Structures are given as C-alpha cells and as structure tokens.
Amino acid sequence: MDQIQYYDANQIEGRSMTIILDNGKLETISKNSSKGAGIRALCCGSWGYTSIDGETDLETGIKNASELAASMNKNTPKERVILGDVPKRKVGSMPAIKINPEDISIEEKVELLREIEKYAKEESIKSTRVSYSESILMTRFMNSEGEEREYKTIKSGFSVSAVAAEGNNYQAGRESRFNIAGYEIFEKNDPYQLAKDAAETAKLLLKAKTPKGGALPVILDPELAGVFTHEAVGHASEADLVLQNDSVLSGKLGKQIASPKITVIDDPTLHEYGYYPFDAEGVPSEKTVLIKDGVLNSYMHSRETAGVFEGVSGNARAQGYSMPVVRMSNTYIDKGDATFEEMLEDIKDGIYLIGSRGGQVNTGEGVFQFNAEKGYLIQKGEITDLVRDVSLSGQTLDILNQIKMVGKDVKLHAGHCGKSGQTVPVTDGAPHISISKATVGGA
Amino acid sequence: MTKINADKIFPENKISIEEIKSGIEKALALSEKLGASDAEIVFSIGESTSIQFKKDIIETAKQSTSAGYGVRAVVNGAVGFAGTNLMSDLENTLRTAVASAKVMEADPLFKNFPEKAVYKEVGGLFDDKIVDMSLDECIECATDMISGVKSIENMIPTSGGFSRSVSYFMIMNTDGLSAQRKGTAVSGFTDVTTASGEVSTAYDYNVSRKKDVDFTVIGKNAADLAKKSLKGISCGAEKMPVIFHPFSFADILENTLVPSVDADNIQKERSGLVGRLGDEIAHSDLSIIDNGTLEGGISSGAFDDEGTPTQKTTVIGNGILKSYLYDSYTAGKDNVKSTGNGYRYSYSSAPGVDFSNFIIDFPQSDVIAETKKGIYVNTVIGAHTANEISGDFSIEGRNAFLIENGEISKPIKSVMISGNIFEMLKNIDGAGKDVRSVGGIITPSIRISEMSVIGE
Incomplete structure (x- = not known):
C-alpha cells in the first residue's frame, strides 16, 4: 500500500x-x-x-x-x-x-x-x-x-x-x-x-402591485444586500470553486473588481450563527478580508487550497461528519458613510428592494437571480408604491462596480447555506447599498 | 413479496435483520405499557460509494453508511416523533416519542397508522450489479463522464461525481403492519465550462435504479450545451412562446404545482388550489399522474414510507383537477384513503406528503419545428423563489436559445422569465418527444403559448 x-x-x-x-x-x-x-x-x-x-x-x-x-x-x-x-x-x-x-x-x-x-x-x-x-x-x-x-x-x-x-x-x-x-x-x-x-x-x-421590469437604479436593504454578498461574492471567493474554474473571481486577486466603496469580510470569530472556534480541519478560525476597498484581497481556504494558493486556511466546514468543504461563516459588506436619505435623494427614480425569498447564482459565469420579499418604487427621491414578486438579476462584477453608495447600518441575518449537498449555519449582511443600474424582473 | 436477505446486502455492517426485527417487535410491545395507543418504528440502512472529480482530476472516493430508527408514538391521537442512529437506543427513543406525544393536545382527527396490506411488487428497483460494483468500476464511471466532456473541443468539467447506493427499509406498527423493501441506484452529475476564452457553463445528470446509464453521454451532453451557448445575444422585452426543456419545466413544477396539490397545504389553506377539485385548471389535453408503482421509477416502491401501498393517482385528468396527494394523516382528516404519498427525508424525520413519480402527459409532436418564433430554455435558476401559493415566479433562464422558423438558432445571453404556474397550465400548447425523468418528474419539453420575457 x-x-x-x-x-x-x-x-x-x-x-x-x-x-x-x-x-x-x-x-x-x-x-x-x-x-x-x-x-x-x-x-x-x-x-x-x-x-x-x-x-x-x-x-x-x-x-x-x-x-x-x-x-x-x-x-x-x-x-x-x-x-x-x-x-x-x-x-x-x-x-x-x-x-x-x-x-x-x-x-x-x-x-x-x-x-x-x-x-x-x-x-x-x-x-x-x-x-x-x-x-x-x-x-x-x-x-x-x-x-x-x-x-x-x-x-x-x-x-x-x-x-x-x-x-x-x-x-x-x-x-x-x-x-x-x-x-x-x-x-x-x-x-x-x-x-x-x-x-x-x-x-x-x-x-402591493407588481412592477414593470427593466433596468433601474436600485437600493437594497441590508438583508437583500447580505444575500447578494453571500451568494454572488462569497461563493465566488471560495478557493475550491476558483480552482475548478467555477468562479468569476478566478485570476482576479489584487485587482480592482468592485467600487472602491466596497469592503467584504468573512469572520467566523464573530459570535453570530456562522461562528466556529476552529474549522473541520482543526484550524483556529480568523477573520478574512475578501475585498478591500474594491480590490480582491483573498479567497477563503481549506488546507488543500491554501497549499495551492499559498493562502491561509480556516474555512473548511462540514455538516455533521460529512467531508469538509471550503465554506463561508459570517459574511458581510463593511459599513460605509451614506445615509438612506442620501441614497433616495441621489437615485431619484428607481426601486427599493427589501428582504429575501432566496436566490441562486452561477458562480462560473457570475450570473445571479434573487427574489425580494417586497419593494417600494422610488419616485422623485421619495418612497411611493409597495410592490411584490420582484426579482433582481445581473452579472456579479457589473453590480459590484455599479454600487454607488454604501450605508452605515450593517445588519447580519442568520440562515443556512447549501453547498456540495451539505448545509451549514451562516450569517450574511450588509448596510443599505445603492446600485446605479440593475435588472429588475416583474410581471 | 420475496424475503430480503439484508445481511447479504450489507456484509460489512454486521447487522442482523432478524435481530433488528425482534428488537422492533419488543419495543412495539412495550409501547402500550408506556401509554401509547399506536406506535410505528422504521429502520433504514443505506450504503453508498461516490467518486468526485474537480476539473478533469478524480479527487475523492467516499464510502458512507447510514442507519437508524425513526419512532412515532400516539397518545390520544397526538403523534410524537423521535429518531436515533444508536442501535442500542431504540427503547429510549420510544420513551422519548411517547413522552412528547403526552405533552401534545389530543387530536381526534388522527385515525390510525396504515394497516397490514397486500403489496404488488414493483419491478426494476433493485440491481445486483449495483450491489456488486467494485471501487474500480465506480472510478471508471466517473472517468467516462470526464472523457465525455473532453470529447467536445475546449470544454472541461468544473466538478462532478458518480454515486452508487444500496438501501434497505423496514417498517412495523402496532396495527400489525410489517413490511420491508430494498433498492439500488446509480447517478452521475457534471458541471462543465470552457477551458479558455469566453466563459460558458452547463450541466447534465442522470439517475437510474439499474446499472444502465451511459456516463460518457452525460459529460458529452453538458459540454455540447455549454459550447452551443457561446456568443450569446441579447433579446428584448416581449411576450412570446417559450419552450421549457424537461430540466427547467420540472424545476418550475416542483416549486409551484407540486406543493399546491399537497393535501397538507390544502387543509391549511396554503395552496392556490383549495376547493378547486373538479375545476378545469389546465389545457384539456394535459394530464398529470402521480405513480408510485412505475417500474424502475426513481421514487417507486411497493409501499410508501408509512407502509401504505403505492398507486397511480390522477392529479390532473384532461385539464380537470382530480385529486390531491395524501399521506395517512391528511387522508384520515378528509375521510379519504391515503394515496400512498407519505414520505420521509430519512429515518430521522417524521413522514409528510410528497410526490412519487410525477408524470406529465400532453400530446407530443415536433414542437420546436412547429414554432415560428420563440425561445427555448434548458435550465433555470431561482425556481425555488417562486410564490408557491399564488404560483407567481420570476426566474433566470440559462442555456436559452432563440427559435426562428422552427429551428433553434442563436443562444441568448441572459433572460428573465416571469409568469404564473396556473396561467401556464392553461397556456400549454405543445410538447416534445424528448421525455426525461428529472428527479421523479417525468416530462417532455413543454411549450407555453405566451410568456413575459425580459432580456438584458
């Protein structure tokens, strides 16, 4: 043998x-x-x-x-x-x-x-x-x-x-x-x-009404922005997906991939639902800055992927006694300096999307689709009609670059993340963010 | 039913089915002394081997065994559930289930667990060749998928895998029911992408109860689709006919129609089909049958996970809503017979209503050739975000193509499709000849006369 x-x-x-x-x-x-x-x-x-x-x-x-x-x-x-x-x-x-x-x-x-x-x-x-x-x-x-x-x-x-x-x-x-x-x-x-x-x-x-679809300026609330962060940015930063050519962030380390207003962090040491003291490979957990001021700073690693990238491991997780896989923990967009009122004023006409009914991402092509729980039309800088059955779709890198303003009000939301047939507890979050243009689906 | 020699299926696990059976009998006898009017115990054991690859490299071999008990105990109609995977812990688990049932309020709507029944054997669910597969054979299936992908120029897998599984299930209850069944399955899955240049992805998979899958074809199909999807164009926002591939149609149905015909959702008024039995809810040529007795069916078996014999249930017959799907509890509540749709995720969860094999029937033709202008959608992302009560959804179509003058023409880069399942059912106006089984939903490609489509 x-x-x-x-x-x-x-x-x-x-x-x-x-x-x-x-x-x-x-x-x-x-x-x-x-x-x-x-x-x-x-x-x-x-x-x-x-x-x-x-x-x-x-x-x-x-x-x-x-x-x-x-x-x-x-x-x-x-x-x-x-x-x-x-x-x-x-x-x-x-x-x-x-x-x-x-x-x-x-x-x-x-x-x-x-x-x-x-x-x-x-x-x-x-x-x-x-x-x-x-x-x-x-x-x-x-x-x-x-x-x-x-x-x-x-x-x-x-x-x-x-x-x-x-x-x-x-x-x-x-x-x-x-x-x-x-x-x-x-x-x-x-x-x-x-x-x-x-x-x-x-x-x-x-x-609520169903809105007309189209490409619009959008404000995302912390929950929906958190889902975007987790699904579109987080998964694409998992080194195993990067290695298998299944990430739109492949080959982009050190490059500007997002608006300089954006910093994204994964932090398993936070006492939130995605917390763990050490990962499924026995590695003590530590915070990872994935995107720093718009520049892709690091992927998340297991010991195997860390060995390939000369990165630092600590994100191998498993559901129960399943095989460890590179996973997120508590993942969020760090706080910026805008207020919600400033975003409304800036956007003038668009849509404010709130909450999440889930979503799905193709990490390889960097395409995503999310459903908001509800939304409000924004007309002349003011919130007007309530709308439902609204979805947001687009290209991850486009959206990251179109983020115009980042709020101060980071909120984390606990949920469960599925990958490789395993479910693990995570949180994701963000402050309110505004995007200059995104595809909104309606009736 | 033939006696199953489970000891032979799982030689590694030193589990004696006779010992398990007598342990369950002993526990059931104890349940009455503990104060339960009815009790049910299931035991299941499954063994699987899977081979995983990343890119074109076979990386991991997995060997897993899972086994455990699930216990339901009834006190005054209230049902407590407990599960364990510690073989020595059955009696304790029963005590836990009884204690929980005692906390719950009486439920006069509980009738009883399914009674002893005569089962008709369903063929094609067990293949000795799967039981006997060696590790090398498993690796070969995975290698076949990879070479299928690589047979198409500039295509490479991102990840994928092969898996074989052998399972055994036993159920006994205090009404004298005692049944056992066994099953096998093989499956293959692969995601592919372009090796260089513009990125284009696709996936394909297949599952079978028999060792009859051509794994090379899975890889080749996925690679072929990704290749055809290159150089996608944008399409505008308009209403037009949409043809859904079995993958995308099944995905939408599973997240909208399937929960709507679940008797539990009907009774709790969480379905758009409450009180609609006998109504015309779909095109008069559309029929949908739930068939747990389908030979070789992914979800087939002589009985469901409560021991109720499986059957053919016409859910929609020529456009008319004929029946909901029931497990034993929801059936008792409506004073009807269970349709044999009580299923569990595993031994560690209580059963609930689920579909078995959901068969979509519509007159088939060369549906693409008959379409002057429209789009063809292979897969969708986001179907699980549908509003399962109202049936509204807004999803992203992937590997989509324009149809022009009866032919698939250019690929479409990105397309958002919005609609409502109940409107869709009425607007079905064509089906292809390409029937596929997609996770238990068996359907051809389906054409909807008009849907709202938004390009990038």
Whole structure:
C-alpha cells in the first residue's frame, strides 16, 4: 500500500429538538439523537473518506479511509497534494450560553410558541406557523499530525410565518432568528414583535402591485444586500470553486473588481450563527478580508487550497461528519458613510428592494437571480408604491462596480447555506447599498 | 413479496435483520405499557460509494453508511416523533416519542397508522450489479463522464461525481403492519465550462435504479450545451412562446404545482388550489399522474414510507383537477384513503406528503419545428423563489436559445422569465418527444403559448 501522508477524523455527537405549531395546533414534537464520524485519508493526490452512523471504531475507520485513498491513487495517480500549514493562532472565546434550552420544559416552550402565534393571528391572516428548534453538538477533531481539539455548541432559533389571503390572492410574511445561543434567544429578540411583523408583511403584500421590469437604479436593504454578498461574492471567493474554474473571481486577486466603496469580510470569530472556534480541519478560525476597498484581497481556504494558493486556511466546514468543504461563516459588506436619505435623494427614480425569498447564482459565469420579499418604487427621491414578486438579476462584477453608495447600518441575518449537498449555519449582511443600474424582473 | 436477505446486502455492517426485527417487535410491545395507543418504528440502512472529480482530476472516493430508527408514538391521537442512529437506543427513543406525544393536545382527527396490506411488487428497483460494483468500476464511471466532456473541443468539467447506493427499509406498527423493501441506484452529475476564452457553463445528470446509464453521454451532453451557448445575444422585452426543456419545466413544477396539490397545504389553506377539485385548471389535453408503482421509477416502491401501498393517482385528468396527494394523516382528516404519498427525508424525520413519480402527459409532436418564433430554455435558476401559493415566479433562464422558423438558432445571453404556474397550465400548447425523468418528474419539453420575457 502506498504511503498515507495525512488523515483526520471528526467525531460528532448531538441531540436536537423541533417543535412546530401550525394554525394553533401543536403539530410536531420531534427529537433526534445521533452520533457518528467522518474520516479522511490522503494518499499522494487522492482522498479516501468514510462516514459511519452510530458507534464508531476510529481505528477501523482510519484503516478503511486509507485503503480507499490508496486504491484511488493506484487507479488514477495524480500530483501530490501539499496541505497548507496550520496557522499559529489562538482558539478564540466561545459565545456564552445563558440558559441551556434543555433546562426548560417542553410545556414551557410550547406555551411560549402559542403566545407568539397569537401576535401573528391578525385579521385577514389565513394561517400561521411558528417553529422552534434547539441543538447541542459535541465536535471532536483529531489528525495524524497529533492535533486534538473539541468544542460544544448550543444553538437555538425560531421562525414565524403568516399567510394573508383575499380571494385568490395569497401572500406570506416570515421572520426568523437563529443563533449560537440558549433559550435567551427569546430575550435578545422580541418574538411577539417579529410575529406582528410577519403578519403585517403578508397583509401589506395583498395590496402591493407588481412592477414593470427593466433596468433601474436600485437600493437594497441590508438583508437583500447580505444575500447578494453571500451568494454572488462569497461563493465566488471560495478557493475550491476558483480552482475548478467555477468562479468569476478566478485570476482576479489584487485587482480592482468592485467600487472602491466596497469592503467584504468573512469572520467566523464573530459570535453570530456562522461562528466556529476552529474549522473541520482543526484550524483556529480568523477573520478574512475578501475585498478591500474594491480590490480582491483573498479567497477563503481549506488546507488543500491554501497549499495551492499559498493562502491561509480556516474555512473548511462540514455538516455533521460529512467531508469538509471550503465554506463561508459570517459574511458581510463593511459599513460605509451614506445615509438612506442620501441614497433616495441621489437615485431619484428607481426601486427599493427589501428582504429575501432566496436566490441562486452561477458562480462560473457570475450570473445571479434573487427574489425580494417586497419593494417600494422610488419616485422623485421619495418612497411611493409597495410592490411584490420582484426579482433582481445581473452579472456579479457589473453590480459590484455599479454600487454607488454604501450605508452605515450593517445588519447580519442568520440562515443556512447549501453547498456540495451539505448545509451549514451562516450569517450574511450588509448596510443599505445603492446600485446605479440593475435588472429588475416583474410581471 | 420475496424475503430480503439484508445481511447479504450489507456484509460489512454486521447487522442482523432478524435481530433488528425482534428488537422492533419488543419495543412495539412495550409501547402500550408506556401509554401509547399506536406506535410505528422504521429502520433504514443505506450504503453508498461516490467518486468526485474537480476539473478533469478524480479527487475523492467516499464510502458512507447510514442507519437508524425513526419512532412515532400516539397518545390520544397526538403523534410524537423521535429518531436515533444508536442501535442500542431504540427503547429510549420510544420513551422519548411517547413522552412528547403526552405533552401534545389530543387530536381526534388522527385515525390510525396504515394497516397490514397486500403489496404488488414493483419491478426494476433493485440491481445486483449495483450491489456488486467494485471501487474500480465506480472510478471508471466517473472517468467516462470526464472523457465525455473532453470529447467536445475546449470544454472541461468544473466538478462532478458518480454515486452508487444500496438501501434497505423496514417498517412495523402496532396495527400489525410489517413490511420491508430494498433498492439500488446509480447517478452521475457534471458541471462543465470552457477551458479558455469566453466563459460558458452547463450541466447534465442522470439517475437510474439499474446499472444502465451511459456516463460518457452525460459529460458529452453538458459540454455540447455549454459550447452551443457561446456568443450569446441579447433579446428584448416581449411576450412570446417559450419552450421549457424537461430540466427547467420540472424545476418550475416542483416549486409551484407540486406543493399546491399537497393535501397538507390544502387543509391549511396554503395552496392556490383549495376547493378547486373538479375545476378545469389546465389545457384539456394535459394530464398529470402521480405513480408510485412505475417500474424502475426513481421514487417507486411497493409501499410508501408509512407502509401504505403505492398507486397511480390522477392529479390532473384532461385539464380537470382530480385529486390531491395524501399521506395517512391528511387522508384520515378528509375521510379519504391515503394515496400512498407519505414520505420521509430519512429515518430521522417524521413522514409528510410528497410526490412519487410525477408524470406529465400532453400530446407530443415536433414542437420546436412547429414554432415560428420563440425561445427555448434548458435550465433555470431561482425556481425555488417562486410564490408557491399564488404560483407567481420570476426566474433566470440559462442555456436559452432563440427559435426562428422552427429551428433553434442563436443562444441568448441572459433572460428573465416571469409568469404564473396556473396561467401556464392553461397556456400549454405543445410538447416534445424528448421525455426525461428529472428527479421523479417525468416530462417532455413543454411549450407555453405566451410568456413575459425580459432580456438584458
């Protein structure tokens, strides 16, 4: 057997619970406990990976992964992978958990959800849904270089959605908050107000118009600008995508790719939903400036891609015990100096897009499409009619260069990011930004 | 049904199905003592091998096993759920499910879990050749995809992979139901791009329950499409006929029509099709059948994940909305029979309504040749942002082409397509002969007489 130059293992043990209250009915109480391990071995240029559910025998796992790697290497030999060095960093502090959610009874949680739902049950709201989830996860990492680390995270979160209806017109509003936090998440966020907000959005959208599409000046709110940052800029800055020719930012390091007003940061040390003390390769986390004053400053790396680019690793993440992949953490556009009023005044006629219903990006061609939750027309520098079913599409690099003003009001929003079939917790955010021209889709 | 020798399928895992079965029987017997009126336990185990490549280099071989229990326990009609992947933890998991059910309010609408039934075997779901595949054979499938891509000039994969999987599922409940099934699948996927010059991307994939996939073709198709999409032109903003490739049509349907016929969404009034049974909602030549009994179907099986026998359900028959899709709970609530559409993501989640194989039927013809002017859209991005209740969507068409005088002509660089699924269903006026199975949605290319299209 050829020599195995490296192996590592992530052992995970966790418990989770979900409660769903739907239209006043306690629909689901679901609990899960799981244990397992993902083990990788590297033989020259080939990776072997095994994952096992349940009780695991690490020694057998390492042996199996090594055999896979070795036979791969024999079948399809390729250039040796040189892993980047582990940067010498301290492991940062963990977010403090005030109230362990497992110390609160299910009855009390259900009671709170019922209370929250009441605030969404307004007139013309047809249906409501409130969900709560919590999880406790132990992660143990070890590798063939003698590194051993472990940490425990507690996550909590909730979401409220409301559907308003009038004849055949159905509109939904949704609010959610997730964090690495205990039950105090309900103290740090006002769930009753968020329930009201969700209902209010749904009701307002009933009356909204659908705008005429076209190329327009646009203002994005922090949530939608955050989605753009994550989807269009963040993914294209993942070094694995760059290496496989799947990024519009390939070959652009050190070049001006955006308006000089733009600085984009990925920071896993922030005590937000995308936080981790060290990544799935045992590398202590650190902030990365992706774009500095419009210049592409760095990609995000795993040890393998760091080895290729002479970059710094710390962004390899995995869902549970899946195979680590280059991922974002807390990604945002840094604050600028404009106020919202200045943006309105400057744009004069255009559209203000708020919130996100998701989006999709082709990182290779740098093309994206996002749907806003709602929007307002801007006429003569003033906000006028409410519009719905509006989408924004365009070329990533075009938009980055067309950003005219950057606000001071950075806000982060927690969500889940999917890549390579794995989902990890992230936040994304930005201040309000204005764009001189973008394609807005409507009816 | 033939007895399944799961011990033989998973020799590595030292799991004895007889032991698992007797463990489940013991737990079910205990459930009554714990205060549950009904209980159901599923056990599933799956094993998969996948080979991943980046650019034209085979990088990783993965071998994964996943196995665990999912338990539902009922107290006064309330259903608690718990899951675990610790084989020794079944009894504890049952206790957790019962304890949760006790916290919930009584639900008089719960009838019972599916009863023991006679199943008709569905063919073509298991292939010994997939079970026996060696690592070298798996690598060869991935290599075939790569060489397919490279057979087209200046094209290279960005990433992709091959995977084979073998799965086994067992379900038992306190109503005497006891059933097991097994399945196999192989799949291949590749994203491609240009090796140099102008960037143009595309993807293709295929899945089969049998080892009958030509992996070279997957690579070649994707590369061919990316190549044809080079030098795209801009198109203006107008209304015109749009033909959707099976990939794009399936993507739109899955995010709009599929949730609209889910009985759970209907009962919660979160669907544009509430109270529309018997109404004409589509072109009179359009029929849509959900068929869980389809031979070799991606989502086929003799029974669903609750043990209900699968069936053929006419969802839309000649333009008329005929039926919603039900699992056992939503069926009990409407006093109808489950359509066998209770599915789970995995053992660790409770079942809910989902489609099986969704078959789109419309008279087929040379639809492109019959189109004087229009656009052809291969794939879309953003279909999941559709408003699934109102059916409104606004999405970006990819690998799109102009159709002029019955022929695919120039590629279109960027195009935004807006519409509403319920209007689309009425405006379908043609279908191609190119039926494909796209993640369980089986459809030809579909032409819509007029849609709103905005170019860059």
